[in-house]
Amino acid sequence: MLLKKIINRTINTMLSISPAFFFMIKLPYWGLVNIIIRWWGSTGLHSIRVGEFKGGASKTRSSYREDMLLKTMMLLLDIRGKSCLDLACNDGFWSFRLARLGAKSVKGIDMNRDVLVKANFLKHVYDYPGFRFVKQDIFNFLSNNKRDSFDIILLLSVLYHLPKGSNWEFFFSSLSKINSECLIIDSRWHEDMSYWPDPKQGILKTKKGIIKKWQPTRAEVIKHLYNSGYEHVVEVDSTVFIQDKEGAYGNGDPYSLENISDYMTNHRSLIFAYKKKDFMPAALEKIKIEKAEREK
Template sequence: MSTEAEIKELEPWFHNIHLPDGNQTADNHFLGDFPAFKWKNIKDSIPQDLTGWKVLDIGCNAGFYSIELAKRGAEVTGIDLDEHYLKQARWTAKQFGLEDKITFKQMQVYDFAHSEEQFDLVWFMGVFYHLRYPMLAMDILSQKTTKMMVFQTLSLPGKEEMEIPEDVEFHKREIMKEDGWPKMAFIENKLAGDPTNWWAPNHQGILSMLESCGFKVTGMPEDETYIAEKDKDLKSSLETWNFSEYLSAVGKDWKKEVDKKTKK
C-alpha cells in the first residue's frame, strides 16, 4: 500500500506530521501546520541533545512531539487514552525509524500515580483542560518529573500577574476578583463545540499551580506554553500537610502510609 493510502486509512488526524518521504498526515489542518508552528517556537527552550533523558509525552496523539524528542536522543514514553491516535503514533514512529526509541501505551494520565517510573522531562501539552481532575494530574505528574515540564493549556485571555499574599483575611476576599488573581473558569457545557473542555485557567493561575507543585517557570516560548523546572527549594503541599488527601484520591491506603511517615 502507498504511504498516501496508509495515511488515508489512518484518518482522521489531529497532528500534521511531515514524513521523511515528503508526505504530510494532515496538510489541510484547520489550525494550519499544527503542531509544527508551535514546535518552531518551543524547540530552542529545551536541550538540543537529550541523550540519556527519559521523556514522558502525555496525550501524545499521533506522536509529533514524541518523534521530535526521540530525534534528539531521548527515550520516550508516549501515552494516550485513545487507541486510534496510538495506532497513528506507532505507524508514524516507524516511518522515521524511531520505533525502538519510543514506547506508546494506552493509559490515563492518572495511572502514573501507581507507577514508580521517573522522567527527566514531562511533556504535558494540550491535555490539562480536558481533565475533570486537573490538579490531581498536576500532583501526580510533578512527582514523576525530575528536571523539567513543558506545560500547555487552553487559558483565559490576559497575561496579568500578581504577588500572591501569604494569607488573605476572611473579610478581604475582594482581592480574588482582581484580574491577576489565580483563577480557573469551569466550562459546564461545551467550548468550541467540544464537551471534553472542562477548565480554562488564567496566566497567574498557571504560574501558581506550577509553583504549588514545586516548579519554577523559566520561560514562555509560545502562547499558553510554559517551561517549568523542578525547584528543590519549592515544597509541594504533597510533601507536607496535603499528603493524605493525595493518597486517598489515588486509591492508596493513606492511613497506613501516614503511620509509616510519622513513625520515621
C-alpha cells in the same frame, strides 16, 4: 550453508546489476505507507509527513504550532539524550518531533485506541522501535507509576480537557515526583471567558454522563507548579518566531484549525517549569523573558 551462499550471491548480483531491483522490493512497502499516511492525514488533527509523503489536507494551525513550539523548545531546553513522557500523546506528533531534536526515549500515554494505532505504526516507519505508546488514563498512570521517571514531560493541549474539580494538588505533585528536569505546558487560559464563547468546548461526554472540563488560569497553574516543587517557572510567547503575523491570526476564530489567533492574542501560551533553576539555559538570562510569579 551452500543454499544460503547461493541466495546471497544472487541477491548481491541483482542489486549490483540492476538498481531497479531495489525499488521493486521497496515499492510495495512505501506504496502502502503512502496510502496510510494520506488517509490518516485527511482525518487527523496533525500534519503527518514521512519523507516525501504528506498526509491529507493542509493543517495550517499544525504547521504554525510545529514551527514556533519547536523553536521555543530548542531555545529553552537541551533535549539531546533525554527521556521524555508525552501525556495525551495523540498520534505521537510531538513525540517524534522530540526525537528529531535528539530525545533518547519517549513514552506516550493516551486513552484513544485509534490514535495509538497510528503512533505505534509511525514509530516503525520513522524507525524509533524503542518508543512506547500505551493506552492509559493520565490520572491512573500517575497513581500507579512506581518505577518510571522522565527528564522532560510534555503536557500539550491537555489541561483544559481534564475534568473540573480534579485533585490538582495530587496531579501536579505526581508530575513533579517523576520529572527530573522540566515540564512543558501548552494551554488555553481562561482569565477572559468571553474569548471562548462555545459552551460545548467546556464539557466532556463520557459513559457516565457529561462532565465539565477544567478552565485553567495562569495563576492557578503557576501556583500549583511552585507548590509541587518546581523552582523556576517561565511563560513564553512563542509567536515571536512567527513572521506572517496576519496570516497566523487568520479570521480570529479561536477554535479554527487554520490559524493560531489564540496564541496571537495571548489567550494561550507555553509554560516551562524547571525543577531547578540550573536546568534553565544560561542564554535566558540575556534575553527578556518574564518569570511567572507565585500567586500572592
